[in-house]
Amino acid sequence: MPELPEVETTRRKIAPLVTGRTIVDIRHLSPKKYPDTGLAHGRTVLEPQRRGKYLILPLAQGPDAAPDRELIVHLGMTGGFRLEEGPHTRLTLQLDSGELHFNDPRRFGRVRVVQAGDYAALPTLAAMGPEPLEDSFELEAFAQAAAKAGAVKPWLLSQRPVAGVGNIYADEALWRARIHPAQRHLSAEQAARLHAAVREVMREAVELGGSSLGNGVSNYRQHDGDWGGFQLQHAAYGRGGQPCPRCGTTIEKTVLGQRGTHFCPQCQVLE
Structure with a gap:
């Protein structure tokens, strides 16, 4: 948490705030958690992107230039953006149009700047599987890998078979597919059910703005205070x-x- 739906909602929400704006400064007190952020200074933020659970802000030396850097954000368990600084602000993105604050009560979030496309320091991102809502998430390849996989839920969480599935949406997809989380070596029919369920769950969760759990202080919500709605569908x-x-x-x-x-245990029997 946050997973793909929450990160995608974040991407959509902050895009109008940062696209086309110039980064004046990035302030924080944790160079190990937020390395190389000085490389973003003076660069223009292009349209934000997302890969799995990672938010990617392409950075260029002007609005019409190709991106040569990327600001990569992983929200961790409790990370998110706010318009105002607060007690859990860990990093502040100062733009030529104002400030955006990275809020992270439990401090698991990470922010770093890399050369565009160079994810050597981010092995999970570098080896990530296909996006669940794109054509690259092909049933045949998924089924072939699932037939050889160990326990299916940890396999899904590895990000290799499909990007962006975390604890919440793995449980939900497996429930819809009627597959036990510890099931190994899925049959072709089980793989097809799970493939469809992952797509379905992710599509619905994105439409509802993700899942907000807890009191909204240490859990996911957006910079404008909006909560997700998919938790009502769990x-x-x-x-x-x-x-x-x-x-x-x-x-x-x-x-x-x-x-x-x-x-x-009735719907999801371990075979």
Whole structure:
């Protein structure tokens, strides 16, 4: 958390604030967490992009120039942008039009500037799989990899089979596909169900602005105060001890790959 839907919503929300603006300064007190940010000074921000859970701001030496740097943001567990500085502000992006503050209560977020396209320092980004809502997320390749995979939920969370799926949306997609999170070596039919479920869950979550959990102070919300709405659609994630919306069986919670995992033992039988 935040995962693809939350990062995509962030991208859409901040695009009007930063596109075409010049970075005057980036202020912070953590050079190890936010390395090489000085390389962004004086550059123009082009249209923000997203890759999986990463927000990418292309930087150029002018609005009509090709990007030669990229400002990469990983929101971690609690990162997000705010218009006003607060007690959890970790980094401030000073633009020629004003300031945008990176808020991160639990300090897991990361911001760095790299040469455009050079992700050697970001191995997860460099090796990331296809985007779930793009044509590159092909069923045949997904099914071939799934047939050889270990436990399916940790496999999804690795970002290699598909980009941007985290704990929330893995639980939700597996519930919709009726696949146990610890299932290994998916059949072609199981892979097809999961492929469709990942697309469906991600599409719906993006449309609803992602999932906002907790009190909104240390959890995801946007710079304008908006919360996501997909948490109201959760069928499995965070519903341990509650009835399955499909069959009424109590949703169980376990730990798989060191991650809290929710599933229905009736709908998602381990084969």
